[in-house]
Amino acid sequence: MQTQQLKPAPAQAALRPAKATSIRWGILAILFAVTTINYADRATISIAGPELKKLLGLSAVEMGYVFSAFGWSYVLAQLPGGWLLDRFGSKITYFFSIFLWSLFTLLMGGVGFLTGGAAVATLFCLRLLVGAAEAPSFPGNSRITSAWFPTNERGRAAAIFNSAQYFATVLFAPLMGWLVHSHGWQSVFYVMGALGIGMSLVWLRWVHGPRQHPRVNAAELAYLEQGGALVDIENGQRSGAKIDTWPVIRQLLGSRMLLGVYIGQYCITTLTYFFLTWFPVYLVQERGMTILKAGFVAALPAIAGFLGGILGGLISDRMLQHGASLSVARKTPIVGGMLLAMSMIVCNYVEQDWIVVAVMSLAFFGKGVGALGWAVVSDTSPKEAGGLSGGLFNTFGNTAAITTPIAIGYILEATGSFAGALVFVGANALVAILCYLFVVGDIRRFEFRQR
Numbered sequence: 001m002q003t004q005q006l007k008p009a010p011a012q013a014a015l016r017p018a019k020a021t022s023i024r025w026g027i028l029a030i031l032f033a034v035t036t037i038n039y040a041d042r043a044t045i046s047i048a049g050p051e052l053k054k055l056l057g058l059s060a061v062e063m064g065y066v067f068s069a070f071g072w073s074y075v076l077a078q079l080p081g082g083w084l085l086d087r088f089g090s091k092i093t094y095f096f097s098i099f100l101w102s103l104f105t106l107l108m109g110g111v112g113f114l115t116g117g118a119a120v121a122t123l124f125c126l127r128l129l130v131g132a133a134e135a136p137s138f139p140g141n142s143r144i145t146s147a148w149f150p151t152n153e154r155g156r157a158a159a160i161f162n163s164a165q166y167f168a169t170v171l172f173a174p175l176m177g178w179l180v181h182s183h184g185w186q187s188v189f190y191v192m193g194a195l196g197i198g199m200s201l202v203w204l205r206w207v208h209g210p211r212q213h214p215r216v217n218a219a220e221l222a223y224l225e226q227g228g229a230l231v232d233i234e235n236g237q238r239s240g241a242k243i244d245t246w247p248v249i250r251q252l253l254g255s256r257m258l259l260g261v262y263i264g265q266y267c268i269t270t271l272t273y274f275f276l277t278w279f280p281v282y283l284v285q286e287r288g289m290t291i292l293k294a295g296f297v298a299a300l301p302a303i304a305g306f307l308g309g310i311l312g313g314l315i316s317d318r319m320l321q322h323g324a325s326l327s328v329a330r331k332t333p334i335v336g337g338m339l340l341a342m343s344m345i346v347c348n349y350v351e352q353d354w355i356v357v358a359v360m361s362l363a364f365f366g367k368g369v370g371a372l373g374w375a376v377v378s379d380t381s382p383k384e385a386g387g388l389s390g391g392l393f394n395t396f397g398n399t400a401a402i403t404t405p406i407a408i409g410y411i412l413e414a415t416g417s418f419a420g421a422l423v424f425v426g427a428n429a430l431v432a433i434l435c436y437l438f439v440v441g442d443i444r445r446f447e448f449r450q451r
Contacts, residue, residue, distance in 0.1 A: 020219035023210075024148040028157055030207055031141055034098060035164035037196050038137050039276070040172040041105045042070060044192055045127065046277050047176040048185035050284050055185075056120055064409020067277040069124045071401025074131035078398070081135035082391020083245065085143055089234050090387075091207055094140045098200035101133035106193020109186040131401075138374065139390030146378045146386055147210055147234055150227020152320050155330065158375035159313020165272060166309060166368060169302030173280075177296065209234025230383055248385050248448065252392055255446055258380060260439030264334075265373045265397035267432035271341055273404040274425045275301070275364065278418075286418045287353055297357055304361035308368025312337060316372055327443040330376050331436050333369050340366020341429040348419045370432070373397065382446050389446070400428075 045052075045067060053063050084093045108126045111119050141161050149157045172192070179187040210216060210224060210231040224231050252258055279301075283294035312333040319329035344363035347356045373393070381389035404425075411420040 020223050021215060021217045023213055023216045023220060024153075024157075024224070027144065027148050027207060027213075028160055030203065031144060031161045032164050032167075034094075034199055034203060035137070035141065035161050036168045036171065037098075037192070037199055038101070038134060039165040039168035040176075041101060041130065041192050041196060042134075043168065043173070043276050044105060044108070044176065044188050045070070046280050047173065048180060048188050049277075049281055051180060051185040052123070053281075056123075058120070060412040061406075061409045062120075063281075064405045064407075064412075066120070066124060066127070067405035067409075068402045069127035070131040070134075071273070071398055071403075071405070072131065073128040074135055074401055075395050075398050077132040077135035078139070078391040078395035079249070079388065080391075082139045082385075082387040082389070082394075085136055085140055085387030085391075086385060089209070090140045090143050090147075091204075091209070091234070093136050094207070095200055095204045097133055097136045097140070098196060098203055101130050101137075102193050102196025102200065104129040104133060104193075105189055105196060107189075109189035109193070112184075112186045135391070135394075136387075138394050139387050142374050142377045142381065142390040142393075143233060143386045144207075145374075146230045146381065148224065148229060149378075150224055150229050151326075151379070152227060152317055154378050155316035155320070155372060155375040156313040158378060159309050159316070159372060162371050162374055163306045163309025163313075163368060165276075166302040166305035166364065169275070170299045170306060173298045173302065174296045177294065181290075230386070233383070233386060245388065248382075248388060249392060251448060252382075252389060252446065256439060257441050257443065258389075258393075258446060260435045260441070261373065261376055261380065262393055262396035264432045264435035264440070265393060266400050267428040267435070268338070268367070268371060268373060269397040269400040270404050270428040271364075271367045271425055273401050274408065274421070275305075277405045278408050278421065279360075282418050282421075287356065289353075300357055301360040301364040305364035305368040308337065308365035309371055310368075312369035312372055313375065315369070316375065325442075326379060327441075330372055330379070330443050331440070334372050334436050335370070335433050337366040337368065337370025338429040338433045341370065342366075342426045345422050345426040348422055367429075376443060379443055380446050382448055384448065 049063065049067070052058070052066075058066065081093075081097075104126050108123065108130075111123045111126070114122055142158070145154060145157045145161070176188045176192075179191060208214070210221060210229070212234065221231060280294045280298055283289045283297055289297060315333050316329045319332065320326065341363045343359055343366070346359045350356060350359070377390050377393050407424060408421045411424060412418065
């Protein structure tokens with residue numbers, strides 16, 4: 001006689017714990033997509049740069065200043081951008097950020113209708129506006145991952161959204177190179193601006209805080225809370241109105257740990273802006289490639305950087321899961337990655353293009369592995385001022401958006417070669433290593449001193 005397997009009664013089924021949803025990974029996918037467009041829009045000027053340089057008759061130093069325009073406003077707007085995030089929340093602040101930077105990118109295509117000084121001035125001003133509009137983006141990324149990810153997944157999350165800077169080059173450098181080659185440099189700005197405006201509408205529709213998301217369940221919320229995620233950070237509170245901004249900034253700058261992280265990020269970001277601004281020019285001017293070929297070749301180091309970025313986050317989180325301290329788990333990939341990044345100096349001593357591309361790929365793989373600064377910010381930012389802390393971190397880091405293009409422009413003007421530029425960039429990787437080894441100390445969440 002066969003026994004019939006009984007189905008559980010409805011009451012018994014109701015007692016089973018619900019399986020946790022995985023909404024946080026969907027949020028991270030949107031962050032990744034937005035950050036990809038963010039970095040592609042920053043790089044539009046470098047892909048169009050050789051054509052603009054010829055069209056406008058700019059010297060290397062003048063081109064360096066045009067490249068740096070983004071950085072001036074981006075840095076100056078970091079603290080206001082962080083305050084807006086804390087005051088109004090990530091969803092609405094970030095929406096306006098995406099929409100406005102994309103609109104200004106689109107308008108840059110109109111520079112082609114102007115000539116002479118008017119064209120240069122308009123180009124410079126629009127790049128300033130793009131920089132100001134993008135200011136809340138990375139502090140917003142950090143704030144959102146702090147809300148949506150527990151500590152033992154945060155390194156992976158930060159590495160994934162940060163690796164979008166490389167994926168942007170993989171995906172868009174060949175496309176933008178083809179657009180310049182086939183449809184003129186203006187087409188790059190029109191296409192990328194329109195794409196960003198579309199993405200801003202996706203953001204507004206799908207991104208919410210953990211407490212507000214209509215599809216997250218109680219099991220996932222409990223998992224996030226137990227793991228240290230700041231699930232209430234987007235809960236409608238206006239924390240920017242509850243803190244005294246300048247005393248908070250003084251305390252943050254007074255922390256040796258945070259100051260070491262900030263200076264280290266400046267050095268790491270120097271590598272980023274070499275790649276975003278002068279690298280295509282290096283391939284065309286120093287290595288004799290066409291802009292179409294340079295667009296495709298630039299994608300190879302970017303692929304390596306993307307893979308390194310993912311690997312760095314996985315290594316860090318895996319070390320945490322196996323009992324390493326937070327400091328060791330974050331510092332090990334950063335130091336190891338920066339050591340690999342210094343290998344770009346070898347390009348000064350080789351002639352074959354394929355070796356140059358291989359070495360640059362190794363260097364940017366290392367830079368990707370070491371790009372865990374935003375995970376460190378998520379680990380260390382005070383709960384009351386995550387946006388402000390991220391804004392201050394990004395202020396330091398993106399000062400490199402100003403200094404790197406200008407410094408390399410002067411090096412080229414003085415030497416006529418990129419050799420000194422590669423040494424300059426490699427030296428910054430070394431300083432980042434020294435900061436994390438000898439200045440930062442233990443990585444922990446910063447606590448305000450009560451007065």
